[in-house]
Amino acid sequence: MSIASTAQESATVLDGKVLAKQIEQQLRVRVDTIKDKTGRIPSLATILVGDDPASATYVRMKGNACKRVGMDSIRVEMPSITTTEQLLAKIDELNNNPDVHGILLQHPVPEHIDERACFEQIDLAKDVDGVTCLGFGRMAMQQSAYGSCTPQGIMHLLEHHGIELAGLEAVVVGRSAILGKPMAMMLLNANCTVTICHSRTQDLAAHIKRADIVVGAVGVPELIKAEWIKAGAVVIDAGFHPTADGGVGDIEMQGVENIASAYTPVPGGVGPMTINTLIRQTVDAAEKSAGLNVG
Numbered sequence: 001m002s003i004a005s006t007a008q009e010s011a012t013v014l015d016g017k018v019l020a021k022q023i024e025q026q027l028r029v030r031v032d033t034i035k036d037k038t039g040r041i042p043s044l045a046t047i048l049v050g051d052d053p054a055s056a057t058y059v060r061m062k063g064n065a066c067k068r069v070g071m072d073s074i075r076v077e078m079p080s081i082t083t084t085e086q087l088l089a090k091i092d093e094l095n096n097n098p099d100v101h102g103i104l105l106q107h108p109v110p111e112h113i114d115e116r117a118c119f120e121q122i123d124l125a126k127d128v129d130g131v132t133c134l135g136f137g138r139m140a141m142q143q144s145a146y147g148s149c150t151p152q153g154i155m156h157l158l159e160h161h162g163i164e165l166a167g168l169e170a171v172v173v174g175r176s177a178i179l180g181k182p183m184a185m186m187l188l189n190a191n192c193t194v195t196i197c198h199s200r201t202q203d204l205a206a207h208i209k210r211a212d213i214v215v216g217a218v219g220v221p222e223l224i225k226a227e228w229i230k231a232g233a234v235v236i237d238a239g240f241h242p243t244a245d246g247g248v249g250d251i252e253m254q255g256v257e258n259i260a261s262a263y264t265p266v267p268g269g270v271g272p273m274t275i276n277t278l279i280r281q282t283v284d285a286a287e288k289s290a291g292l293n294v295g
Contacts, residue, residue, distance in 0.1 A: 001161060001162045001163050001164065001261070001262070010257070011256070011257045011258070011259075011260045011261060011262055011263055012161060012261065012262040012263075013257075013262075013263065013264075013265055014157050014158075014161055014236070014262055014263060014264045014265075014269055015265065015268060015269065016153070016157055016264065016268060016269045016270055016271065016272040016273040016276075017268045017272045019156070019157060019160050019272075019273065019276075020272040020273055020275070020276035023156075023276055023280060024065075024068055024069050024276065024279075027069040027279060027280060027283050028068075028069045028070055030283050030287070031069050031070040031071055031283060031286075032070065033292070034283075034286050034287060034290055034292065035070070037290065037292065038290045038292075040099070040286075040290070041070070041071065041072045042071045042072070042101050042282060042283055042285075042286035043071060043072040043073070043074055043099055043100050043101055043102075043282075043286075044062070044066055044071060044072070044073055044074070044100075044101065044102045044103075044104060044128070044278070044279070044282045045073075045074040045075075045076060045094045045097075045100045045102070045103050045104070046059045046062055046063065046073065046074070046075055046076065046104045046106060047076045047078065047087070047090065047091070047094075047103070047104065047105045047106060048075070048076070048077050048078070048106045049078045049079075049080065049082050049087060049105075049106070049109045049110060049113065050078075050079070050080035050082075050109070050110050051080060052108075055106045055107075055108075058106060059075065059104075059106050061275060062104065062275055062278060062279075063075060065275050065276070065278075065279050066279060066282075069279060069283070071279065071282065071283070072099075074094075074100060076090060076094070078090065080110050082110070082113065083112075083113070084112075084113050084114045084117060084118065087105075087109070087113060087118050088117065088118060088121050091103065091105070091118060091121040091122055092121065094126070095121075095122070095123040095126060098289075100126065101126065101128075101282055101285040101286040101289055102126050102127075102128030102129075102278075102281065102282035102285050102286075103122050103123070103126045103127070103128070103129075104128070104129045104278065105118055105119060105122065105129070105131070107131075107178070119131040119132055120132055120133060120134075124138075124145070125285060125288070125289070126285060127145075127146055128146050128149075128278060128281040128282045128284075128285055129146070129148070129149055129178075129278060129281075130145070130146045130147045130148035130149060130152065130178070130182065130281075131148065131177075131178060135147075136148070136177070136181070136182060136185075139182065139185060139186070140182075140185040140189075142189055146281045146284070146285070147182060147186065147277075147281075148178045148179065148182040148183075149274045149275075149277040149278045149281070150178070150179050150183075150217075150238055150270060150273075150274045150277075151179060151182045151183035151186050152182075152186070152277045152281075153270065153273030153274045153276060153277040154183065154186075154215070154236055154238065154270060154273065155186050155190070156273060156276075156277065157264070157269075157270075157273050158234070158236075161262060163234055163262060165187065165190040165191060165192050165213070166190065166191035166192070167191060167192075167193075168192050168193070168212035168213055169192070169193045169195070169210060169211055169212045169213070170184075170187045170192040170193065170194045170195070170211060170212065170213040170214075170215065171194075171195045171196075171197060171207050171208055171210075171211035171213070171214050171215070172184045172187070172194065172195070172196050172197065172215045172217060173197045173198070173201075173204070173208075173214070173215065173216050173217060173218045173223070173224060173250065174196075174197075174198065174215075174216070174217030174218040174219065174238075174250075175196055175198045176217065176219075179217045179238060180196060180198075180217045180218075181196075183215055183217060183238075184196050187213070187215075192213065195207055195211075197218075198218070199218070204223075204224075204228075205225070205228045208224060208228040208229065208230075209228055209229075209230055210230065211230060211233055212230070212232075212233055212234065213233065213234045213236065214229060214233055214234070214235050214236065214251070215236045215238060216235075216236065216237045216238060216239050216249060216250030216251040217238040217239065217250065218239070218250050219239060219250065220239075220250060221239070221241040221248050221249075221250070222248055222249070222250070222251065222252040223250055223251075224250060224251040224252065225252050226251075226252045226253065226254060226255045226256050226259065229251075229256060229259045229260060230259075231259055232259075232260070232261045233259070233260050233261065234260065234261060234262045234263070235251060235256055235260045235262070235263040235264070236263075236264050236269075236270065237249035237250055237251040237253065237263070237264050237266050237269060237270065238250065238264075238270045239251070239266070240266060240267060240271060246267070247266060247267055248266060249266035251266075253265075253266060
């Protein structure tokens, strides 16, 4: 799908929930094949440090996604008083466990823990959440690595809908290590011309107005206004902020369906693809561990 061909037509809804369900059907088949050929069950270890209720909810959702495709989920819960050294030791234990194919350290960890050091302790072969510097570097250089799950999920969504990226001007609003920066690199590798904006960008509206693709990943409710969106643009909202009516993203969505050529709903767009990508990359890791061809 090209931007020009859809600018005057009704906008395509990039429904992550529907695509995630389709991919789960494929993953169930791949998991069954791994079980049949190796006698082992693909397994994701999730580490939750502390008692943050939102983090606990996310970990539970990831565990449920594992069950839906027939995978095992090993839930590791550690108290908020856990030290960096204790968390590093736990990650090492999981690195050395052949029954664990992927490791997820739920973000954020308590402030006294060196989160980056703990991310870096994850074995590259089990970094299915795409959080290590080595994984980021390999992804940026177009070498084999697991991409950060949210941007990788967005790329799956764009590919599924046949959106032609080469030559387009993309603006990513946000520069986090697990979303904004890898998103920019993935779009660059797809031959987009990429601008990264952030909290100190001057005249954000001017950047948005020229973008063929806008990715909201800044973590501020409705920071990006609908009136800034260029006609026919592809609008990707990676933010979610709970409200009394359900929730909003980083992009003001009212009226966007009459401007954009395609857009992600909030919720139901990017979120389901994030978890789905985590599960898919764990299955990839299990196949590689077993010496099977990655599907």
